[in-house]
Each structure stands twice: as C-alpha cells, then as structure tokens.
Amino acid sequence: MATSLTTFTDEARIAFDTLSGRAAGLFSPSLRLGVTGLSRAGKTVFISALVHNLIHGGRLPLFNAQKSGRIARAFLEHQPDDAVPRFQYEDHVEALVASRIWPDSTRAISELRLTIEYESASGWNRMFSSGKLSVDIVDYPGEWLLDLPLLGKDYAEFSADAFQLAALPVRDDLSADWRAAASTVDPLADADEMTARRLAESFAWYLKACKADSRALSTLPPGRFLMPGDLEGSPALTFAPLPDLGQGGARPGSLQAMMERRYEAYKTHVVKPFFREHVARLDRQIVLIDAMQALNAGPAAVADLERALTEILACFRPGRGNLLTDLFSRRIDRILIAATKADHLHHESHDRLQAIVRRLVDRAVKRADVSGAEVDVLAMAAIRATREGTVKQGRETLPVIIGTPLADETINGETFDGETETAIFPGDLPERPESVFEIAEEMERQGSPVRFVRFRPPKLERTAEGVTLSLPHIRLDRALQFLIGDRLA
Numbered sequence: 001m002a003t004s005l006t007t008f009t010d011e012a013r014i015a016f017d018t019l020s021g022r023a024a025g026l027f028s029p030s031l032r033l034g035v036t037g038l039s040r041a042g043k044t045v046f047i048s049a050l051v052h053n054l055i056h057g058g059r060l061p062l063f064n065a066q067k068s069g070r071i072a073r074a075f076l077e078h079q080p081d082d083a084v085p086r087f088q089y090e091d092h093v094e095a096l097v098a099s100r101i102w103p104d105s106t107r108a109i110s111e112l113r114l115t116i117e118y119e120s121a122s123g124w125n126r127m128f129s130s131g132k133l134s135v136d137i138v139d140y141p142g143e144w145l146l147d148l149p150l151l152g153k154d155y156a157e158f159s160a161d162a163f164q165l166a167a168l169p170v171r172d173d174l175s176a177d178w179r180a181a182a183s184t185v186d187p188l189a190d191a192d193e194m195t196a197r198r199l200a201e202s203f204a205w206y207l208k209a210c211k212a213d214s215r216a217l218s219t220l221p222p223g224r225f226l227m228p229g230d231l232e233g234s235p236a237l238t239f240a241p242l243p244d245l246g247q248g249g250a251r252p253g254s255l256q257a258m259m260e261r262r263y264e265a266y267k268t269h270v271v272k273p274f275f276r277e278h279v280a281r282l283d284r285q286i287v288l289i290d291a292m293q294a295l296n297a298g299p300a301a302v303a304d305l306e307r308a309l310t311e312i313l314a315c316f317r318p319g320r321g322n323l324l325t326d327l328f329s330r331r332i333d334r335i336l337i338a339a340t341k342a343d344h345l346h347h348e349s350h351d352r353l354q355a356i357v358r359r360l361v362d363r364a365v366k367r368a369d370v371s372g373a374e375v376d377v378l379a380m381a382a383i384r385a386t387r388e389g390t391v392k393q394g395r396e397t398l399p400v401i402i403g404t405p406l407a408d409e410t411i412n413g414e415t416f417d418g419e420t421e422t423a424i425f426p427g428d429l430p431e432r433p434e435s436v437f438e439i440a441e442e443m444e445r446q447g448s449p450v451r452f453v454r455f456r457p458p459k460l461e462r463t464a465e466g467v468t469l470s471l472p473h474i475r476l477d478r479a480l481q482f483l484i485g486d487r488l489a
C-alpha cells in the first residue's frame, strides 16, 4: 500500500525550492553528493580521504581533471545549509595523520562544502562554464534510509513485519527476550509509560545486538533506534511493535493506541523531514558497504546485506512507484556502491571482491528497479593502511600485506601492541563467484580463509624535500571520476 509522502503544500514548496536552487546553480554550479552506508562502513574515512586528496593534490591518476593538471585549487567553503552540522574534517584529519588513529564515526547527518577551481578540457566548455564547482558532501547514516518503507506501512503492518523478521533463524535468539516481554502485555490494556519504555528498550537492545561484529547483520528499522542522532532518549523513540494485533482500531487510551500514535509521530516528524530536506535534494550518491565483514560472518549476513542494499537503493528510485513523489526535479543520476577496506586483501583479490559486490548489487538493483540512474560498483580503500610484500615460506613465495595491527587485535593467538609492523597473509577470495551465497557458504566451510585484523592508519611518507605526501588509497580516484569527473570535463 503506497501512501503519498508529502502533502500538496509540501510538494509545491519543494518544487519552488528546487527551482530557485536551480536558478542559483546557474551562477555558481554545485553538486550535492550523498555519502551513506550502514554504521562502520567507512563514511567518515571516505570523506576525510577524498577531501584531503583533493586539497593536497594527492595521487589520483584515474581522476582525469587532476591527472591532466586542470585543477587549479580545491578548498573548503562555508556550507549553504546553516541548520546542518558541519562535517568535522579538520578533527578527523588530525586524528588520522597526526595521531594515526581512526576518527570518530558518523552518528548523525553532517555536511561540508568543497569548492574546486578547474579549467575545462574543451574550449567550448571553457567559454560557458565558470570554471568552479562546489561539491556539497552530505554524510548521513544508512540506517536512516532503511526507514523509508515505514512510510507505506501502518503500525499494525510494521508490527507484523517486525515480528516476522525477528523469528528468522539468524535473529530468533537475539530477539527472544524482547518477544517474550512483548507476549506478556495486553495491547488493549491502559497505556502505561513504563511498559512502553521497557518494550522500546528491549526492542532497541535486540536491534543493536544484530549489528554486533560476529553476527554482522544489517539493520532493521526504525533507523533512529540504532542511530538516534539528536533524538537520543526522546519520546518519539519510545515505542515498539506489539504482537498479534487484530483488525480494527485500538481502543483510545490503550497501550496499542499510544504506540500507534508514537509510530505515526516518528514517521511524520522524523522520517518525512529527513527525506524531504536531505535525500530528495541529492544529485549523486555513494553507498559504502563492508562486504568483507558480511562474507566473513556467513551466508545469513550476506543475505541480510543484500536485503538492506535493496531497501537502500529503493530510496533512490525515481518517479512513480517510489514513496517519494516524482515532483523533485533534482534526481539522483549516478549511484556508486563501493565495498570499502579493500586494503585488507592482496591486490589479486580486489577484482574478486568487486565481482562479488557486483553480483550482490545486480540482484538488489533488479529488485529495487533504479532505472534512470547509472549504477556502478567498486572495491576500494579510501585509506590504504597496508602495503604489499612477499614472504618466503620454504620454496614458496607468498603474497602478504604489511601494516600495523591495532593494539589488542589477535591472529593465531598472537596479540599485537599497536606499534609493530607485521606481515599478514590475508588469504584469497574465491576466484569464480558463482553466487554470493555459495561464496559465503564456501567461506564458512573453510573456516573463513580471509584473515581479518584491523590496522592503524598508515604513516605518511615524506618526500626528500620534507613534504608530507597525501593519504594513500586504493581506487579512490575511480570513485571520484565516477561521482564528479563529468562535471569537471
């Protein structure tokens, strides 16, 4: 059942905003680039690395404008949206470069404006373009996108779906306490704040547990239960699904009526404004996924990642059939799905990782029907924390990756101190990915051949002149070329 997201006045206002945005864009062209992904996928690291490499003229051979020397300068400017927090670029780079620690991850929406002054490659473009592009980078939790399907569901449907997913074998043990608690309440009893809070907390605990490292499940809505942003502890988040809701409305004053009202308030005051004010205004989107973590965790986690990816992609489906109306004249025309942290693998496995992600995405794209947007797939590392080498073992020469494992990481019983560089044999991804599920099963059978330790950010090299080189990466330049390259042609 599709309900219309916006009221008529909302739509008129958005159309007006978009038109005036367009007009302003003629004078100073801008591009809104959304950066999303589930928590810990690598959004903060990606944005920091992207900006750092552009500002410091990093090595980006596959990014045409940079390679051909047409970028005069890239610099940060005041962002246009005063109500959105600024992405704390300087703090993040300080952590990465000076302290060699990973920066604080994304917890809510933030924004940064990067302006690039360039020279067009063609004389024709030089005549008509201003030679300046402002890229508004919008960082936001992927968990919030997973809320979109809620707009098409009433409270009873939301509840039924939540219980159905909670009973799946990969989730049933984690959800047991919450389901047990929910089964003891009578939805038609008088509303009671303590009961609502107890159920909401228990439900949120279950959602968080699914996300824990070993299980590596992608998340379920409501997104703010995992990433509350500024709503931490607010009554808008004090609701939970209730079991076995019959047809017919709830008795006024009952627990069900209270939960229903809060669920509707969450949709109206949290979900809709987020889509209207942020997602609907994006031009381009990158979705980061931690595919290796899912592969390591097994087939259920891979299936779950695919489900989340389908739902995320459906948010960008243009036009009819989308819960967002087709009134927006800004449309996302390019989407990049990037598997991050490829520096955990030897380069021979990078293409394999990319092939696996492509399979995952192909199915998701078909289901989500994102026709109209160009979708590409990439295996990359926004920051390369390792370098490659070989180790002789008897007669064999084995490829290894070399980096500084984080303190307290362990491999084969050895615990690292966070200071010592170590060579690690990362293992291979399967050569022929017949189906992602078979791969995950295969990896489960083999006891996960990819050894996964987390590394510290790299030590930046200096040139003979003492200039610090910019952050190393894998294929970050390809991502840039796809996301903004055409706008600098």
Ligand code: GDP
Pocket: 037, 038, 039, 040, 041, 042, 043, 044, 045, 046, 102, 103, 104, 105, 106, 340, 341, 342, 343, 344, 380, 381, 382, 383, 384, 385, 454, 455
């Ligand atoms: P966010 O929640 O999406 O903002 O995730 P972050 O960008 O904070 O990344 C989460 C963690 O993943 C970081 O603390 C790093 O440990 C790791 N990570 C992210 N990107 C990379 C990468 O390119 N290479 C490596 N080696 N680790 C990464």
